[in-house]
């Protein structure tokens with residue numbers, strides 16, 4: 001795509017990135033067919049190609065408007081378009097820069113600004129979020145159904161084995177996950193403990209920074225990154241093998257620390273080290289696949305449990321990890337039912353489901369129809385955002401896949417009662 005950048009961007013580091021990305025787009029439109037917002041809204045300006053055009057105009061000197069920002073806000077940052085694009089257009093990087101520029105030049109109203117600031121603070125501060133969640137869970141029974149859907153009941157974490165092995169890995173606990181689903185990290189610790197690996201959470205680490213980053217507050221996002229790097233590096237120096245991610249939305253952010261801090265002389269090298277050590281739990285277990293096999297080999301074959309798996313966008317498009325979770329679940333005896341449109345976003349997308357509820361709701365309904373079509377007993381996914389978003393409207397239980405794997409490795413699991421037939425369930429019931 002021919003591009004002539006405005007003086008403000010020409011010969012700047014950001015301008016060079018923008019120019020290279022804009023020139024790589026050949027305007028073919030292949031990405032439109034896989035863009036969730038284009039499928040829902042049918043407007044070219046809510047497609048990757050349309051948004052690239054809008055950003056190009058701004059980088060060439062046009063004044064952005066509230067309409068420009070609306071179409072950029074409506075993007076889920078799912079990066080499905082990157083997977084589809086035959087020309088390798090780095091849409092996500094372009095959007096990061098474009099959103100930042102537009103945010104600086106087009107002010108938001110009072111209510112919108114307060115809402116975004118409140119989301120950043122409440123969701124990015126585990127102590128605040130957990131207190132609010134506990135209060136909500138106490139009065140959940142008195143709430144109207146629509147509000148009740150949004151507050152899951154308290155969850156039991158089970159046992160997190162004490163560190164006892166020579167092999168150690170770190171885990172990012174996450175902001176909302178320990179409050180909403182404490183069993184996810186505990187299940188990860190139990191699975192790794194069976195593989196003679198101890199999983200350790202470092203108290204000084206906190207939010208990965210993705211929330212602030214995607215709400216266009218890159219300074220706050222980078223501050224979180226630096227704090228986590230300072231917290232984890234001494235443990236990597238002391239022999240921890242990896243930093244394990246159990247939420248793919250956090251994983252894609254931490255794996256990007258190296259690129260985001262590449263121009264910071266004090267952190268560039270340290271950030272690259274942390275990113276290189278960061279692995280999704282599926283990557284860790286695929287590397288340990290041979291060691292996992294004997295853990296199930298001595299048992300009788302597992303009765304098939306029909307699972308519908310939803311791969312989060314941050315795993316399949318952001319981290320480019322596909323097929324690993326399915327292989328691990330199949331190894332331990334689960335039957336994965338076919339699911340249409342696996343590549344499409346469920347609408348959760350961080351704070352998107354709160355800020356763009358109509359589009360997010362339509363995408364959730366579409367996703368749940370596909371996930372339930374094969375009458376699964378359970379829906380599995382790999383990101384807390386997708387899990388809570390889907391569960392809020394699904395009568396089929398939604399779990400993190402590592403919990404299923406942990407259950408499958410537990411001797412008592414096969415004796416647990418099976419859930420009722422999914423044939424009697426309906427979405428939204």
Ligand code: SF4
Pocket residue numbers: 024025026027028029030031032048049081084085086087088089
């Ligand atoms: S598929 Fe790629 S090259 Fe084609 S219009 Fe979309 S972003 Fe541009």
Ligand code: SF4
Pocket residue numbers: 034035036037038046047048051074075076077078079080081082091
């Ligand atoms: S990131 Fe997702 S929603 Fe945004 S333009 Fe690309 S495909 Fe569409």
